[in-house]
Amino acid sequence: MSVEERLPAPAGLLLDRSKKISFRFQDKQYEAWQGDSIASALAASGQWILSRSFKYHRPRGILSMAGQDANALVQLPSDPNTLADVTPVSDQLAVVAQNFKGSLEHDKHAWIGRFSRFMPAGFYYKAFFRPKGVWEKIWAPIIRSRAGLGVVDTNYTSGYFDKQYAFTDVAVIGAGPAGLSAALAAANGGASVLLVDENRLLGGSLTYARLAGAADAAARHREQLVSAVGAHANITVMCESMCNGWFTDNWLAVIKGSRLYKVRAKEVIVCSGSMEQPAIFRNNDLPGIMLGSAAQRLIKWYAVRPGRQAVVLTGNSHGYGVALDLLDAGVRVAAVVDMRAEPTADALSRAIADRGVRIITGSAIYEAVPDASKNHVVAVEVRGISARGRCADHGERIPCDLVCMSPGYTPAYQLICHAGGRVAYDDATSMFTLEGLPQHMHMAGSVTGMYVHESVCAEGRYAGRAALQSLGLSTEDIEPAPVRGLSDRVNFDWPIFAHPAGKEFVDFDEDLQIHDIIVSTLDGYEDIQLVKRYTTVGMGPSQGRHSALATARIVADATGRTVAETGVTTARPPFAPERIAHNAGRSFYPERHSAMHHRHLEAGAQMLIAGAWLRPAFYGEKGQRDQCMAREALNVRQNVGLVDVSTLGGIEVRGPDAAELLQRIYTFRFAKQAVGRCRYAVMANEQGVVIDDGVACRLHEQLYYVTATTGGVDRVYQSMLRWNAQWRLNVDIANVTSTWCGVNIAGPKSREVLRRLCTDVDLSSQAFPYMGVQEGHVAEIPARIMRVGFVGELGYEIHVPQHYGEYLWDRLMEVGVEYGIQPFGIEAQRLLRLEKGHIIIGQDTDAMSFPAEVNLDWAVAKEKPFFVGNRAIQEVNTRGLTRKLAGFVIEDANAPCPQESHLVLDGDRMTGRVTSCYVSPTLGKTIGMAFVAPEQAQPGSTVTIKSTNGRLVEAKIVKLPFYDPDNKRQEM
Template structure:
């Protein structure tokens, strides 16, 4: 390491030396360093290239507000782009690379953009790439490859992530002086408190500056406070945890970095964890962000914020340079200047104010610092690091530089243009901002969510004494307001000298010797290369709203969301318009506060845990039988059972014919099953379904249609009354969770007076459906205590008994149109009973059939499948199912269903389709027209929803939704295909097989 590292001081652990690489060059640092501080300790300021012009860029800040030092960290599967060097904790073996340069950081061919910058003003892409439209895809390719961001990994992420929920009485965001004071006050009440901070070490600004609290150094007070807090069982400390989003009702999202800072990541720990915190009260102690001064060529490496220079010096024992300038318009810059001078750095202070005043100014003057009042930087020189600063007098109006320009040799410049309270989370909570002239910044105003408080620098209280007092008072007050905290004995807030950064002279744009836009550039947004000239161009081109100016210039739209540049940009826009900043308003802050890894939102819900593969109790048998499977919701369902030499079509034809000829068996265990109990169960079903349910007899089943509030079909199924106050509802396989949620929603929010209890029992029962002319004969061989005659167990009847020696529920329900019995047995007996059915059915040539054959069989009967014949825009009238809609009762969706538009005759309606060529099977989704024209466009009147070859009919069949279709039966229609053929067909009834239903009632 170079002489930029101080021999003593800082918060680093000098006993633990760490090795790391940056762009292939090996360097050394210490435990406690960030990548940024370690690079600066090695004399490395130049760390990247800018997004648009590829100008050399260096480290500007020391925290989340850093706009320049975006790093590609790691390699292989663990590479991650766009991490801020200021937030990367150093670990041994760390491997980092700069971004947005080729072939290297030192020699980047993209820097040609800077020489041609006059051709790339704000909004140039809106004008340039609009014509010719045919070249847009080529433009897009070039633009995307020129984008100044890193590269995402192409390999699978090897790390795991966690999610957890937490409830607390008080959530405190930020562990600086005001946050620690709030935690001390709240914890004493016994309230449940969570204190989170994005830094590895809590203490906030106390770690970066010399301060005194309660007669001891600020860092010692912070350490003692944390020891005290750690002893409270009702308080949780979360370091390395960023509050990145503040939602409604005090729901706050936190991202905890669990192992990012470790070289060897333990396999049993997640990399990061998402905390979903629901707090009764929230204290925002998020501090403030320093803003830079906007002067010509203010983006060279070596130019940083004064507070950042102070942080690197005091926290990391790193000098930003050996000879530099602190350029300020407020008293706060002097604090950094004094600390730098004490460390042996040659410092010149430029103060834009003609007559500086304040405690810090007088302290600097007493210390003998070189202070030049009324002076500003009007330009800089240097290539890959600032080398000279051009200074001049500031005109009395602040609009132009006067007098002779003087050059000063420097290797760094630290600027301070004032401080902006970190109001991002407050704004996310829908709080309104107010402007304060004394600090020239926005502060929290009226909160939308009342159970919160902003304190300390986040509330514009920059004095240490004031910040401690606000935090302590808010902690005690909000803990008591939570209702669980006990009143604690009154105690005094921690005491400290106040200090302040005021007075401040706002200076949004430092003039230069040349007109704006000539020669040099005044940058307001470093990451997106937005200059003051760009802002003024947007105004000249007619943009007035700050939101429109933001989008036209992209200021504040980079990954840092303009944390240090937004207020400067607003000031420039306001000055040009002759308005104040409050008059033009502020742009919107949206989550996340800082870029957040996608992995925490997924957590452990990946692969099988994201979408579990659910199997029925008979799955192993289907596998041994050679079944091919399809996914239905999360279920693996047997699709078809091919024999040697059979393809899908041959196997399905065989299975369909076997069911109609003799006997088939289907694994229907995936059907959703909901046990409904309670004295109001019948009334509940009467309201949920479109048809009547109160008078359904015990032992009887009924088909039901369920609508959404908009009157459109949501689900259908058969529900059976198995007791006076007990029903078993079946749903479609893929829709069972949605139906369960729908039912619970109404019980818990709309009909809270109904005494009804729901239990999902889908996986409790295995369901075996036997269908075909020989189904009753088979059942007779499997049971001796169940009456099977049409009188004993009629169609849509239900009974209980034993099947193959196992207690069973037996239903006379048919989805095939054949004589059918559905056998429900406990899931653990499912495979045994299935095998018994197969053995007993051998004499009847029993044939297992899959979902594809089931679809053909149901289509022959015109039975719908919700989600195939329906698409969210189909109601019962459209399906020709008025028979299932009661006229004299209320049900969910009835109000919408009775609207005139819902029964218009020209709506798409369900019909059958028979092609003129019986062998032509229409593709599902095919468009239907009534008139054939020589060339498109033609008016589409409908589409095919289901289409199959029916071996029982020797003809293709299809179901379709056709405008006014119910009145068009017998009419010719045409189906143009993608291969150029046109298929002619006839609209028919939806029932193609056994229209009288004699077989299923046999």
């Protein structure tokens, strides 16, 4: 059929008949209208086979036309497992089928189906494990080459994926008649409403199903509801959007295109509808056999005539609606086979009778008959139902190329189950029902088992008003919810007809037949969860959407329980497959830059990540780390260097109890610290472990400015706040890290450089000694200047308000030129401090390090009545050391430089590990620090380090620091 031969409008709702496009499937070219799905365009051209089945390689075609079955999975160039029935075809798209060998029409593996009776459920577990080793060597390679679906394109370049937050009073999931009515009711009451639907068109079943009365009744209802929704200012509509999961407190994951919406709704109304189910009879998987609603979608959405001669198998009035739509589309309807013995007559069935269609009641399709190539249905064997699930011995063969199945529905219960709702079964109506919805979740429409149009809309309105009440936007009494009536009964109780030759498929994804499910129960796996795992029923791509109901019925029957007792397996998010990119795509991690960031980049810095910050590692070419580090370090030792220390934490503690708070928070003593002096401050946790360090500067009797490590400041700040929440000292604690930025100017010439820019502070050694702090101006910027010596040279930390940072940097670099000033990075700083024997918390300490182990016992004030960690430190100090941090040098110039965490050995015994190690350009040898056994820590003793590639290196323990032990350099 060429595209011009499609059915006339109003059929073809999704088509744009002004744009003809062309695409490839396998090695043939096909035409389509813009708006066609891959499957609809293929069906229109007579190509009914879309794939081969997973296990028996049977030909498979359209089943649901709603993206709910694995038959429709095809391969796109960079997208495996694409749903052909819902994916729009694009011009020049190249589509291939999946899971076949040879050609799609003549699959060389189709012979496997003939052996299906030797491959019952669980045969994996029984057949392939003897003799030993046979699985890995023989069976696994064979099975793996035959199983599996699409092919991943490993050269695939990912597109742009991101995330967005959305907030709404009411989220309505599903825009069928119930969802549209619910959205309108909630929006009319003043709530903001987000209406989410997976389809391209609003209207749900109204876009394809047949209502009683005029042929266009559904279209007219749809038009009314959709135009009201479109005109409503309070309603935001999201089409082609999949609500893939409900998470606690109404957090919904909604995927639209390449964006994941994180929706927070105060109320959720689930109007997800229901999914039509297949009937189960021999060869029910043949191409040409589809759900009634699939045929209606082909007609109404795509203007495709689904066949020439049809048999409709039904258990409800919807099948008659399907038959009417088929007749209107020019399909001959050979018979409507109604499984009900005495169906109640209604408008639809009377219309069918009036049009002269043969109605066969109390009968079922016993078997579908394939053509010679076994690729399409050519007839069905219709037999009377003699007992539940049993057919008479003889019947009638009716030729047809289309079979429509309308035996009933399963509610789309997944979202409700994510939220803790439970699936029950109503024996009177043979339907799954839902109960136990959490607060702030409502449901309406066919998901509740409501099918009569007026009741569905009424239930939607009721849910909308219930949401308004829950939001406090309405206090008026609401009319009672509509109740299900006889006309809402849509499920035939037992549309399952076993055949002696089998091939009655319960699960199309996994090629499971009635017998397979029963075998599982006979093998002792009676629980529905075990049946699932033993048979793999419901584990395929369609996740039981068309197999859960039949499986529950069959297991219930085989185990003598009710369907309600048997239940269904757990439904977990995601509802539909989602791309890893949706979750992994752009994330919200912040990145912090200091005020001097651009100057570092301009100077050619290689940046490293420190927490959220980017810091200059060294200045120079990527591969030149060691040379750059050495050059920068030597310049600090010989001239003067400048390092950005803006990332250091800054906390201001202000108030009458400022000193008292520090006394309690830090291990050292601060009460008598003089104004204008700095003190080293070590912080322990309650377990006595060293967790941070910094410098406490007393700027005023009642004001301390305390620095903290880059990565630790938030923790330090929170710890102070938490402790003071309990102590209630009279202090104000403020994290001023981002208020201030800073540099450390260090080296023998640093005083001379600083003097050029700082005239209101006496920088002489007498007036401004080591560990002094002064407030003044540098380059006319108000500054806090601390004389500290992390790198072991004369040096000043200059902290200024952060927006002056770049200016400060520029002025210092400018006046420093004649003194040989150079910037130095974090790597050089780490080397310099190692030479000076200073530890870095977190590098030279771990989660067990108490002060004495890392040579900080001098910084612990033992006479204080209390500080955080004091009791634990007292306890561990009575037990003696089990390890100690010690300095080492490696004299052998040819030995490889050990890396952090290389092991320290004493013979065969591991006694510690290296924490820091560098080649020191100043000292001309490799130096480092390591945890060693206490008996190894004595200067002069020798330890063995297991270095790179297991090479054993001798190291000599030395007294710290390595450089300038008399502190002459930093105190000059």
